[in-house]
Every structure is written in C-alpha cells, then in structure tokens.
Amino acid sequence: MTDLRVGMVGYAFMGAAHSQAWRTVNRVFDLPMQVKMAAICGRDELKVAAAAARLGWEAHCTNWRDLIARDDIDVIDVCTPGDSHAEIAIAALEAGKHVLCEKPLANSVAEARAMVAAAATARAGGALAMCGFNYRRVPAVTLMRQLVAAGRLGAIRHVRAVYLQDWITDPEFPLVWRLQKEKAGSGALGDIGAHIVDLTQYVTGQQITGVSALTETFIKERPLPTASSGLAASGNGTVTGPVTVDDAAVFLARLDGGAIATYEATRFAMGRKNALRVEINGSLGSLVFDLERLNELEYYDATQIAPEQGFNRILVTEAAHPYMEAWWPPGHIIGYEHSFTHEMRDFVLGIATGADPAPSFVDALGVQLVLDAVERSAGNGSSWTEVEPIYAEVSS
C-alpha cells in the first residue's frame, strides 16, 4: 500500500484535532493509501517539538517553507490562523503538494480568489486542494444532505442557523489572536459563522444570494493575553488592547432556490458551548440538527399519515448511516473529533482516486463571499447586499 506523507503547519487546537484524525483514519477505514505523519511545523521550537512528541509526528520544524521544500511530503495540512492561509497554501500548491486548508479559507476575498487560482493551476499538475469545513462530515449532517438531495424536503422555505458559544462573555478574558482582525480576519463571523454558511449551503444545495446584516462588539477593550490553550486563555489584566473583531454577527439572507434564512454567530450566548443548530423547513418536511448532540438528527416527514407525524429523533449510529459502518455498534456514539477523521478519509480517497474532494477552494470562496457581503451590509446600515458571484468576471 502506498504511503501518503503529511506535513502539518500549526499545532494548537486545530493541530491536535487534525493529528488525531491522521493517526486514526487508517485504523478505522479501509483506504488504498497509508497515512504517515511525517512532520509538523510551528514557529516556537520548544512548543512544536513537544507537540510533535505528544501528537505523534515523526519530525518537526519551525519554517513552513522547509516543510514544503521536502520531496518526501505529499500533503500540506494548513492549521494556522487565517492570516497565513493564503501564503502557505499557494506556496504548497505551487510546489505540487496536495493541500488541506482549515476554514475559513482566507481572511479576505482577494486572498481566497488567489488561492482558487493557485488550486486551479496546481490541479493540472495533479495536486488536489480541499478546505476543512469538517462539519459536513458529521454523519447526521451528511444524512441531512442525502435527504434533501433525495427531494424528501420538497421546496426549501426556511433556513435558520445559529452557532452559539460563550467563551468570551467574561470581560477579563484576554485579547487572544481570535479577537484581532489582522490575525483572524473577523470574529464570530469568520470563526463560527463560516461554518453555518457552509453547512447550510451544502445541505440545501443552494447558494446565498444576498444578505442584510448587523454585527456587534460588546466588549471593546480586553487585557493582553499571557497564555492560551484551545479556546481557554488567561490575561494579566493590567494592560489592555482594543478588540478589533465582531463578538456577534446576525444576518438575514435569501437563497437561490427561494428560501429565506436567518443566521447568527456569537460568542456571547451564555450557557451555549458549541451550539451549532440548524433547522430547515421544506414543503414536504423539516430537519433539525444540534452539534452538541451530533449523533442525532430530527426529521419531520410531512408525507406520513397525519396522526403519526412528528419530529423523529434519529440516532445516527447505524451501519446504514454515512461513515458509521466503520465504527461501533448502534447507539455507541462518536465524538466531535471524528468529523475530522471522516474529512481525512475522503481527502485520502480523493488523492488515491484522483477525484476532487469537496469542499473545494471554490466552495470555500463561496463562503468567503457571503462573509464579505455580511461585513459590507453591516457597515452600510444593514442594507440589502448582494453576494458577489464566485466568478467575478461573469457579473462584469
């Protein structure tokens, strides 16, 4: 079996999540290639060395250009903050590497367009590019897509999607990189709002065409950080700096299939830890998903006889469900982390068979264009703002 040698840039929360997926994927799925965790890259020598040991990488380095320069590495997995995605991914593609890039694809539309162009060029040489909207691979979400694609919901009328967290409600929580525009691009909008935009476009098969938006930064100054881990962090409390991203973003939208939608992304929904919740109503049925109960899907089938209609709680752990045949017996739930395991499975299969994996960089650009429209609308009195077409030349 051919080896697939991976080099990863970044070693924090996403680095740990991706590492477990690379480590696990061949242990659970039958794949035509064997993943090798070749090297991990990070700027801090001590920390990246520790991460390599902890997470199980063969080697480590501190300059991502060295990683890309290695002939024995097939895949570059980009897990850094958004401000370096474009530079690393484009360089990797130009070097002929397959690239998996974490979401959001970039911090700006311009960067995202450049990445799409680089991916198209690299594709001719056989390199594949994929963006890591991992929630598409939660089995319940994939099942949602299957049901919609099979016409089970009829005409989609409504989408309501929220992604609610509460980890920065404390004004003393420090000014980590995710709260700095130059690193993160935006706040809740790009970090978690991007997920619900991608997920709903994927599940409905429809694109958002226009938005009306509002953003808010509730806490405008925060202490500078002294240490962080995952989403947790601490500050010293004496020196502060300005929060330059949104704490929350809400927007209305229309989709190209006729649905109307509401979206909300916030880090100030007290008590909601990772509450990505989506409800879709169609003329024949409805679907409800909650990431905090990711092994479940609620499905209302309006074609059933009237006295038996209801929201059906499907425990998505059966062999008949997407990805689940490889896992445990029914009712034995899986965790958040395996959305990544499934992502790596499909990426490896794509590389092995030469088929383009989804979401492509083009799909991810589509998300970026929605985020861009949201920011423009929010900056312009919430006025209706059309989402720029993916291929800009088409509209000009």
Add this chain to the structure above:
Amino acid sequence: MTDLRVGMVGYAFMGAAHSQAWRTVNRVFDLPMQVKMAAICGRDELKVAAAAARLGWEAHCTNWRDLIARDDIDVIDVCTPGDSHAEIAIAALEAGKHVLCEKPLANSVAEARAMVAAAATARAGGALAMCGFNYRRVPAVTLMRQLVAAGRLGAIRHVRAVYLQDWITDPEFPLVWRLQKEKAGSGALGDIGAHIVDLTQYVTGQQITGVSALTETFIKERPLPTASSGLAASGNGTVTGPVTVDDAAVFLARLDGGAIATYEATRFAMGRKNALRVEINGSLGSLVFDLERLNELEYYDATQIAPEQGFNRILVTEAAHPYMEAWWPPGHIIGYEHSFTHEMRDFVLGIATGADPAPSFVDALGVQLVLDAVERSAGNGSSWTEVEPIYAEVSS
C-alpha cells in the same frame, strides 16, 4: 360581591378562548368581583346564537353598537379581526366601558394612536383599557420577567425569538381572512410576530429601537374559502384570489438596553404547530421558553459553580410560581387556554382596584410601531429603520 358584566364581540377561535376564561376565572381565583357573561355579538344571527348557547352567554346580538348601548354591561371584550378593533374599542371607551382588545391592537399605527388617545380620555372617567397579549400570563413567561427584573440575567446581550406555524403550507389552503390585508393588516407578522415582539419587550423590559427586515409570500394565489373553523378551513379550489399579506417575516433588531436580536414569524415551518420559542442571553445567565411546552422554563445560571452549570428545566407548576397556587398540585400541567384565564384575572383585579392593567394600549402601540418599522424596512431593501417613538411629538 359586585358583578362584572361582560359583552364580547366575536365568537370564533378567540371568542371561544375568551369565553372559557370568563367562565373559569371565578372558579379558580379569589376575586372581588363576579364575572357575568352577559352577551355575545356577531354578524351572523344563527351562528352567534349557537355560539352563545355553546359557550354559555346569557344573550346574543348582531350589532355591536347595541351591545355598547346597554347600561348593564361593564366590559367590552373585542375579539374580532383587526380591521374593526379601532372602531369598536373607541366607541366602547367613549361609552365608558372597560375594554379588553385582542392583539394586535389595530391594523395601522394611525388607528392604534387613535385608540391610545381614546383610552387616555376614557381613563379620566374611570374606564380601563387592556390589550390581550395573553402569552405574558403563561406562568413560565411571567417567571422569565421576574428573573430578568431581579437582575438574574445581568446585561442582556441577545434575544432570539421565533413563532413558527405550518397551517398554510398546503397551496390548496384557502384564502381566509387572515390572508387578506384589508382584514388582517398583515400576515404572520401581525398575527404571530406581534406576540414575540410584545413578549420579548415585556420580558427584557427593553424596547426595540430599530430593525432590518425581510418578508415573503411563498404562495401568491389561493382558492377562495368556503368554510373555516379555528385555523382550519376548506376551499373549493376553482376560484382563486391573491394573497395580500406576508407568509413569513424575519428581522434583525436592536433593543434600547444594548441587546441585539433576531425575530422570525412564519406559517411555513413544516412540523412546527405553535412554536413560539424565545431565548435570551445575558451576562449572568440565559432563559429559554417554548410555547409547545408552556409549563417548562429553561434557566442557565452562570453564577453557579462551574461543574454544575447547565440549562435547568424548571417545571413551572409549583405553588411558588406565578398564578399556579390556584391550580393543581405540582407536575399537573395546565393548557394554553389558561393564559387567557390569567389575563381575565388580572383585568378583573385591575377594574376592582382601579389599577391600570398591562399591557396597556400604549404598550400595544409600541408593538404596532415595531411592526410598522418592519414593514417599512422590508419595503425599502431591508435598510435599517428606526422604530417611531410612542409619543411622536417627542421626536419632532
């Protein structure tokens, strides 16, 4: 004990709901006045006679002016469609009657302002006016208000409110009065959207200051109706007419205490029957309510010790809960209808003690102004639209 003689105009869904409340209120609560169901009024002689017999009214008539003219009637209860609220309520107030008027107060801001003026004038003569936003008296909703008023949520950051129904998803459902602008004023917006506007303003103690809105009519032509009952109806299917109200309305809002909000009212959420759902997030806690489980309230208290924080499902059936001491033992749930029983209790108490009951016509005008801003924003490319002040002269 003094009698309080009531005359009601309207005998359909709301008429039945109000009748059970008038019939029940003295059987459950200790009140200083005894309600007498004196007369009911409707345009169709046969139907109103049948309703009087069925619902337990002493008499019936077909002209509401006759009802108002009677000296032996103390209260006029207005349960007609919105297009006649203003005329009936103003005439009743001018005749010195106490008035209970169903929501929405009117079909236009101008009518609502006229009603407010009439109520102010009548008040000098001792007549009271109240608008029937009955959901304020669901015990769980009253409890929400108490918790917010006690500061238990801290600073309110987010409101998300939806009112979802699905009773007109079938394109063959006929063109009943609720789908005609001249009768209903608006569609989902005024019928159910009004409820979530009032409920959230009541619970938070904050007013909506501006909105960005979108409305949609999914089914633009429907068969003319042949018969209807409650929300159910049938049509003959051959002759159609235009739907002139919204099927769904969504809007973003800001509240005057600093919160941002999303609202949605729709009759196209397949599987959702009466799903008024509200979530409020504050700096110290959160509250969640669902009208389909109206005896429950979820409360997240962020001041508890960390490992024990969670959404606490309170079964709002204890003697310590609002209105519940008069009812059954704990755990024995009450139904939708008793939001009206509680409304009548408070209205009767107000009359007996001379205290103004809430929501007043001014409160209801406040709701009307929000609905008006929503319609203006929706008609103006979703652009940000400020809610007109209740006292218009203040802003001029």
Add this chain to the structure above:
Amino acid sequence: MTDLRVGMVGYAFMGAAHSQAWRTVNRVFDLPMQVKMAAICGRDELKVAAAAARLGWEAHCTNWRDLIARDDIDVIDVCTPGDSHAEIAIAALEAGKHVLCEKPLANSVAEARAMVAAAATARAGGALAMCGFNYRRVPAVTLMRQLVAAGRLGAIRHVRAVYLQDWITDPEFPLVWRLQKEKAGSGALGDIGAHIVDLTQYVTGQQITGVSALTETFIKERPLPTASSGLAASGNGTVTGPVTVDDAAVFLARLDGGAIATYEATRFAMGRKNALRVEINGSLGSLVFDLERLNELEYYDATQIAPEQGFNRILVTEAAHPYMEAWWPPGHIIGYEHSFTHEMRDFVLGIATGADPAPSFVDALGVQLVLDAVERSAGNGSSWTEVEPIYAEVSS
C-alpha cells in the same frame, strides 16, 4: 336537550377537578344531554358551602344519603377517600343512579367485588357504573391504545411503567389521610400505582397475571396534620403518628400476552412531580409517554426504512387525534384537567346511548386484584404471586 343532573360527593382536589370537567364538557363537546351541576356533598357545612359557591354547584348538603335520596339527581360522582367508595357507590347504584367512582375502586378486593356485584344488578335497571381512571382519556394515551390495537407494535415484549412524585420527601410533611391505611387503603401503590396498572393493561390490552413485589416506608413517623389543600399540607410538628402505608412500591410482572414488565410507584423521587412514564416495546415498534408532557407521544416504528427509524415525537394536538378536534388549533396544548373533561364526555355519551362506559367496575376490580397480589408478594419475601382471577369462581 335532556338534562343530566349530577350530585358529587367530595370537594377537595378530585372534587375541584371533576367540577371543572362537569362545567366544561358541554362547552366543548356536542353532546345529546346537558349536564347540570345539581348538588355537592361534604361533611363540613362551611367548607362544602364555600366549595359549592366556588365550583359552581346549585346546592350543597352534608349527608351523601340525602343526595342519593333526591329524585332529581341522575348521577352520583364519588370523589371521597377510598374507604367510603364502596358504601356510597353501592347505595347509589341500589337507588338506580348512574355512578362515576374515582380510582382506586375500593380499599380492598372484597369491597371491589361487592361493588362489581352491585353494578351488575343495577345495570339491569339501566344504571351505568364507571371507574375514574382518567388518564385513559389523555389523548396521547388513547392514541397509544389505538396504535397497539391496530397491531403497530407487534408482539409486546416489555412494559416499563413508573409513577414518580416527591411531595412527601420532607420528614416534616404531616400524616394526611393519604398516609393512613384505614382511609387510603395503601400508599403510593393504590394512589398512583393503580394508575400505571390500569393504563398499561388498557394500552396493551393484556392483563397482569403474576407479580414479585417490594414495598418500603422510608419515613415511619410523621407529625399529625393541621391543614391541607390539594396535595399540600402542614403539621404542627410536635405530635406524631405512624405512617401505615407504603411510601414506595416496586414490582416485576408478567402479562398474559407474553410481555414482562417493571412497575414503580413512589412519593420519594426527588424532583419528579407527576412523572407517570410508560414505555412499551413490541416486535414492530415502541411507545413512550410522560404525563408531565401529556400532549406528546413518542413512537418508534421499526417498519420504516433503517436510516430513518427513530423515536418520533408526536405533538398530540391535531384534529386527527383522539378528542382533539373539539379543542384549539394544532400545537395549542391542553392541561391535565381535560383528562376528566374527556372522561365526563364519554360517560355522558354512554348514558345517552345506553352503552357501557369503560373502565367498568370489572376493569377496576382487575386493577384491585393486581394491587392485592403486589401487597401479598411484598409481605411474602417478594415471592412470585399470581393475580387472582376477576371471576373467582372460575378458578375454584
């Protein structure tokens, strides 16, 4: 329309619940007879007079024999503690009255057998007898029965039923009549255990044939009571008496259709207020019911395609559901009290048409025999104890 004149004995919790049902039934349902609330009887002159005024009865008296002696009364409704059921009901039947008797039918099998005999004799003269297991008329429970009767569950394998309350967990809660064997017959077993025995036998259409049981009295002495209302009460705390009934009863059972079952009735399940919960598993599906959410029924249909199987939460508020066409639009929930309204509806219909209403006294004797077997097993080292046949002569 013929009047049906009712006399009720008892005016406490059950008296109030039955009163609202008698008051409401003709206001909601089309019935061939008009209920008249003729008279209410209780031992305390002042209290029963107040209850009559509060609850809406035309007259009151203090001796139930006077009530039975009245020619203008058609129905005797027995709402007293269990120790007087047999005497009152038999006297009423002998006087040719229709009798509605609250559950449990009696405090002993011997009394219950005498009541069955009296009902059989009276039936020849046209008098009907019914026992008030009101939960059969919760729409979701009736729907359960319909689904099982239609074969939708296949062969029943398992019944698990609990009725959990917590109103006497406090050792200072006083020794009310429900805790005295001579008044109540038994404790949690007869009060709430009787409900789950009847409900599961009704829904499955199967009879319990044998049991193995355990009972417990956690708090053995309590203060004597000074006042009580509903299930609430207070004591003075200085003088105590022995609790002579069970606080909790648990038992295993076999049903005559092959199912095995577990039952639990307790007043010590902290946090559970009125948690009658039943789950039934069959070879083709399962049903789950919870009285604290009495408008909902969960149904698992194993004949659906595999990836879509799940527990379907049916909101039992549709016109297509039992009893619900007469009520509010879909999604507008009803309360506990209307299990009685539905009971009165069916009793009135039975009287009007001459059809025997269920549950009959024979059905209620069947429950009594199960309770008797439970007590015998608990008193005999939990050993397997067969339920005595309803017709004792059959087995002898």
Add this chain to the structure above:
Amino acid sequence: MTDLRVGMVGYAFMGAAHSQAWRTVNRVFDLPMQVKMAAICGRDELKVAAAAARLGWEAHCTNWRDLIARDDIDVIDVCTPGDSHAEIAIAALEAGKHVLCEKPLANSVAEARAMVAAAATARAGGALAMCGFNYRRVPAVTLMRQLVAAGRLGAIRHVRAVYLQDWITDPEFPLVWRLQKEKAGSGALGDIGAHIVDLTQYVTGQQITGVSALTETFIKERPLPTASSGLAASGNGTVTGPVTVDDAAVFLARLDGGAIATYEATRFAMGRKNALRVEINGSLGSLVFDLERLNELEYYDATQIAPEQGFNRILVTEAAHPYMEAWWPPGHIIGYEHSFTHEMRDFVLGIATGADPAPSFVDALGVQLVLDAVERSAGNGSSWTEVEPIYAEVSS
C-alpha cells in the same frame, strides 16, 4: 520515559475499542509511562494478522500462552469472551503481568473467586489487576460519583437502572457466541446487566444486598451463524440451535444504604440501541444519566430556592469536569470510545505509581455475586435472594 508494553488477547469489538484507547492515551494525557502496543493474540492466524495491521500492533500470535511467556510484555489485556477470562487472567497474573480484564470478570462466581485469589497473590509481587467496567470513566458518570460522595444527594432512596438494546429482536438474527451460555455465561444479564450493577454500586457507594428477579428468553431457537462483526451478524437460516441465555432480565433490589432499586437488561427494547439509563433519587437531589447522550448529566438540586428547582442539564465537557481538561474546548463532545481511553489512563497511572486501580477484581466479584443472586432468584420463583458476601468465609 519508561515504556509500558501491552499484549492483548482478542481482536473483535472489544479488541478494537481497547486498541484505540491504547493508541490514544499518551496522545491526550500526560502520563509517566509510554504505552507500546506490543502484540495482539487471536486464534485465527489470518484474522489476527489483519487486526494487528489494522489496529496498529507491532506483532501478533495465535496462542495467548506465548504472549504471556514473553519477557518484554508488561500488561495482558483480556478481551476474549467470558469463558476464557479466568484461565488467561490467572496465568498472566502468575507470570507477574499486570492484567486488565474485560467485564464481566468471569462466567461464574467460582471462577471470579479464583481470579480474586490470583490477583491477591500477584499483588505481593507488584502485579496489578483491574476489571474493565469502562462506563465508570464516562466523565458524566464520574461526576455522578463525585456529587454523591460529596453528599449532594443526601440519603439515597431510589435507584432505577435500565440497559436497553434491540439488536436481536429479529428472530432470524443468528446464534452468535453471546447467545450461548457456555461462551457468554449469561445473556443480557452478564453482558449489559453487569454494567448497570457496577455503575450503580460505584456511583452510590452502596452494595446490593438482595434481589428478586425474573428472566426471559423470547426467541428460543435461532439460525446458526455464518459471520459476525461487532454486534452485527448473519445466519444461513436453515439450521437452528437453542438460545441458552436470557434475552432479558429484570430485578428488584435493596442496597445496603437503605435504597430500593429496579434493574432491567434487555436486548428486545425496540428502538433502544445502547440505552444505559440510570436515575438516582436522594433526600437532597437526583441524578439522571443516559449513555446515548453520554456527554450530559441531569442534576436536580433540592437545596435550591423553590421556584428555580429543576433538572439541570449539565454538558459535561468543561475543563472542570473529570478527564475533560485534556480534551477539546467546551461543548465539543467526546464519544463512547473514550471511556476506554480514560480507563487506560487510570490503569497506566496505577501501574506507574503502584496504586491499585478500581474497579479491582474484588469489585468485579461483587458484581458477579449480584448476577449470581439474580439467576438464583429467577430460578426460584422470583423469591427474595440475598447476595453472597464477597468474602464467603465471613458469613460462614
């Protein structure tokens, strides 16, 4: 860092689950020893070789005695069916290996006693023994234990525990080893009933002292199997054999702290996939757990003020919760498999520090004695049967 070299016997469902845990434990937790997956053993050469490659073991063999004979192996992990536990575990302990043995400890009390004796002897030489009741290490279960141990529930009154599955409801499901008494010892009782016995004894800190039980085999003959995987299997349908274990077991119990309890283990609860559900009621509060939602715990705290009491849904994903600091940010749920990861963590820590890990073989014998009492009661007309003391000599 010292290596800890593990040899595992068995490679099916439990083998896969344990393998992922051994592979993961050092990647997530800081431990003083480094696990090495040295060798895996199974009878079928081809299958065990494939399993070794798939699951990541350095080597494989077909005779477990060879595994024990290896000097370079420190730990023997026994994942075989119950009939070989005693032989393998005792041999390993005699060879000085640390032993982790899957539950149930053995197929008989005699075997379990022999294993306890062997563990005691081996302990003197430094070898540790642990039984794999993995659900103790579900964070929500550990949290339950912490709350009870801290006195938060007061005096325990009730335990109700069920473990419901439905994987053999189809009569055509074949006669796999789990349905054969000589391999599995018992059916639902030992396989899943053992889990709820251990879990409730662990959480309450109380021991079951006596039981009254009933068992049932609904399907008495099944096709012989042709292939199986996990809990799934297929049969050829023509040749059948007798099912020699229980399909379901129900029992009543008393615990030594005064609580009464009901237990049910079944593989015939249609729609329930892995529904281990436990509710514990105490004088100060209650706890509710459901393995299908294993990241959640419901806690009712009766010491809160009355209007705010309710079942509090704790999302057990905070750094403050047991084991969770090592995982993802709050709200990012973990799966079933990590109950094993936590088990291995604690076993490795025990070995590193010389501290005895729980559950010990003595604890597991305690479970075995309960199962034995259940079988004796079921075989003796459900009569009350005392659980034999762990140290038999104490009672003689």
